[in-house]
Amino acid sequence: MFWVLLLLPAWAAAATACTRLCLAAVRAANVDSSTGRGHDLTLYEAAFLSGGPARVAELTLVSMARQRRLLLAHTGWATVVDPDGRDDMERAVLGAIGPAGQSPIAPVRRTTAAADSVRRLAERLVAAGLAVPDGARTSVAGAVRQVQAAAAAVAALGVVALLLPGQATEGQGPVAAWFLLPLILTLSCLAIARVEVHPYTRWASPAGQRLLATLSRHAAGDDRAYLTSVAVRGVRAVAEPDLRAAFAHRERHL
Known part of the structure; x- marks a missing residue:
């Protein structure tokens, strides 16, 4: 019966981790159902809610390039055409490029994503209940990792219990069944989190996601619709081959 001493910490690890994940998911999803009603998303706001600060930087680069105010070469370099x-x-983009007027896209994207203007945008969206606060994203991600670790620990403890001397006489079936229960608990919690919690671990809250869906359906005008697609889907929505090549060059070197 020494295996019982291993079963207790297995159950404790599973129960603690799953409880933490449930509480973190509830806090992340705890948004007033009326939040965001009457709010018209700007393209920058849509970009942040879809892909965070990096998406805002990408949208700004694409928008300026389409206006011929910034040249994004297929070699992965950005060149300023209009310095205003x-x-x-x-x-923020022009400041990231610097006074020389030319810079690789990768550092421009990183610097712009960390700019005060993007941070203020994030704070406004969080205050409006449309974006998930950093703490909530971190809490849910940490809870998921703890459940994953608990599942691994339960499996390891179960194996050790089955290998203990004397299990041949007691029977391994009941021992395996007792350890299988907390393992099923943790794996089920991870499966549910994949479906239910995953949307809340991104940038947009449930209210923000509803607005994004509305924006995608009602984008009007060719240029507006194009930039909306870039804001929501990122650089993979870029249609121009040369412009897409500029971002592909950047991605290969990140």
Whole structure:
């Protein structure tokens, strides 16, 4: 019966991890159902809710390139054509490129994503209940990792219990069954989290996701619809071959 001493920590690890994940998911999803009603998303807001700060930087680069105010070469370099930014995001891009007027895309993207203008955008969306706070994303991700570790620990403890001396006489079936229960608990919790929690671990809250769906359905005008697609889907929505090649060059070197 020494295996019981291994069963207790297995159950404790499974129960603690699953409880933490459930609580983290509830906090992340705890948004008023009326949040966001009457709010019209800007393209920058849609980009942040879809892909975070990096997506905002990508949208700004694509928008300026389509206006011929920024040249994004297929070699992965950005060159300034118009040095006057029309908003805070464009000024952040120009500042990231620097006074030389030319820079590789990768550092421009990283610097722009970390700019104060993007941070202020994130704070406004979190305050409006449309974006998930950093703490909530971190909490859910940490809880998922703890459940994964608990599942591995339960499996390891179960194997050790089955290998204990004397199990041949007691029978391995009941021992395996007792350890199988907490293993099923952790694996089921991970499966449910994959379906139910995964949307909340991204940038948009449930209210933000509803607005994104509305934006995608009602985008009007060729240029607006194009930039909306880039905001929601990222650089894979870029249609121009040369412009797509510029981002593909960047991705190969990240």
